[in-house]
Amino acid sequence: MMDIRSARSLGMASCSLCHKLCRFVDDDEIAQYCPRCGTRLHSRYPNSVVRTWALLITAAICFLPANLYPIMVVSQLGNDTPSTIFGGVVTLVHHGAYGIAAVVFIASLVVPFLKLIGLVILLIKIQRGWHLNANQCTSMYRMIEFIGRWSMLDIFVIALLAALVNLGAVARIEAGPAATAFGLTVVLTMLAAMTFDPRLIWDKEVGDE
Amino acid sequence: MATSDIRQNALHQDEGEWLACHECDAVFRKQAIDVRFDAYCPRCGCHLYASRPDTVRRTLALSLTGLILFFPAVLLPIIGLDVLGMSNSATLLAAVMALFNEGYWWTSFLVLACSIAVPFIEMLSLTVVLIAISLDHYNPWVKSMFKFWHLLKGWGMLEVYLIGVLVSMVKLLDMASVHIGLGLYAFIGMLLMTLLMTLSLDTEEVWEFLEQGIHAPVPHPEAGSASTATPNGDDQVATERYALKEEGLNRR
Ligand SMILES: [Zn+2]
Ligand SMILES: [Zn+2]
Numbered sequence: 367m368m369d370i371r372s373a374r375s376l377g378m379a380s381c382s383l384c385h386k387l388c389r390f391v392d393d394d395e396i397a398q399y400c401p402r403c404g405t406r407l408h409s410r411y412p413n414s415v416v417r418t419w420a421l422l423i424t425a426a427i428c429f430l431p432a433n434l435y436p437i438m439v440v441s442q443l444g445n446d447t448p449s450t451i452f453g454g455v456v457t458l459v460h461h462g463a464y465g466i467a468a469v470v471f472i473a474s475l476v477v478p479f480l481k482l483i484g485l486v487i488l489l490i491k492i493q494r495g496w497h498l499n500a501n502q503c504t505s506m507y508r509m510i511e512f513i514g515r516w517s518m519l520d521i522f523v524i525a526l527l528a529a530l531v532n533l534g535a536v537a538r539i540e541a542g543p544a545a546t547a548f549g550l551t552v553v554l555t556m557l558a559a560m561t562f563d564p565r566l567i568w569d570k571e572v573g574d575e
Numbered sequence: 576m577a578t579s580d581i582r583q584n585a586l587h588q589d590e591g592e593w594l595a596c597h598e599c600d601a602v603f604r605k606q607a608i609d610v611r612f613d614a615y616c617p618r619c620g621c622h623l624y625a626s627r628p629d630t631v632r633r634t635l636a637l638s639l640t641g642l643i644l645f646f647p648a649v650l651l652p653i654i655g656l657d658v659l660g661m662s663n664s665a666t667l668l669a670a671v672m673a674l675f676n677e678g679y680w681w682t683s684f685l686v687l688a689c690s691i692a693v694p695f696i697e698m699l700s701l702t703v704v705l706i707a708i709s710l711d712h713y714n715p716w717v718k719s720m721f722k723f724w725h726l727l728k729g730w731g732m733l734e735v736y737l738i739g740v741l742v743s744m745v746k747l748l749d750m751a752s753v754h755i756g757l758g759l760y761a762f763i764g765m766l767l768m769t770l771l772m773t774l775s776l777d778t779e780e781v782w783e784f785l786e787q788g789i790h791a792p793v794p795h796p797e798a799g800s801a802s803t804a805t806p807n808g809d810d811q812v813a814t815e816r817y818a819l820k821e822e823g824l825n826r827r
Pocket of ligand 1: 384
């Protein structure tokens, strides 16, 4: 295997926005800017671990009301039926739409949960120096970043249903308070994944002192 | 290669020839890759850079088509509903307004951003940048616009929305009869354009244009593709482009 060195150990940093490799003095007190796009350069995202923790904890707190409160209220001929995220999945199963039920279940429950757990594992690995395979950790991070957006599915469904089923007293669908909490969870976990610096996973690897 | 050599080279040669993986920070020498190929980090497997044929013109064509499709996609109904003799239909914009009118302003803002605003601004800013490059018009604001495009990346969620449309239709099936609106076709077209745009855009090349303020050299057919090997049909494409350029010059 060829000798792999990190940009940091060579006195360089790649621009976080345009990925240009620039000369860099490893001192965050000195403001240095990318000559190509003008973004402030950092060898690692500043306070990446702390910021990610903060966003994750807030997201976890929002995830509770998101699941406990109704996300949607269906009123048919005067009867209000509120349903939670999980309740929506159960209804789909009762109607025999197993495929769609699985998609909604994965997108709105499994994905946010796995994102939270996955990022916590990565953060603990970095802070406690857990010996986990760096390649697997990076794959997990990439996965977390990729699937995060799919959680927005339920929010879009509710928006569409609220616009579509608006037939006065006959049938109405309205959003419930969980929609706000769930939207916050999705945005916060996405921000957490963006704030997390995957280069930290590799910092303690061999070949880099 | 000894590490000291890497450092010496990296510091004394043109920095553009070296790059660092943005997911594991490993430093590599940038190597010429064939057109339509991608370079991945040998350590962590992250996508490093790509080589795309004629990236500016192709992406511009796609983003312009996307912009044209945007208006019918937003204004025409996506799905319609018939129940007990009453009918209703929903557009992208109506979905946002429905949440807003119910008092869920934050959620409605989120839906507006992810399904309408971000995809539109992404296409618009990319179009402006690519037009500026095609016209050899380099200004600081073109750079800022491309920077802005980078910042928005990841927040446009048209593909998720499409699945959302599908889920809504299934949820309504036993309650009413649902039909697809014209807007959905435009929406799918716009989604396709944005997906093809990500496939045809070589951001590194665009940055190089913006950095140097010059056009990419049109490969000379006689000089052959010695430095950058162009396999299969791409020699022909390059030759054709060259011929077109010659023709244009003659006409003038
Ligand atoms: Zn930059
Ligand atoms: Zn890498």
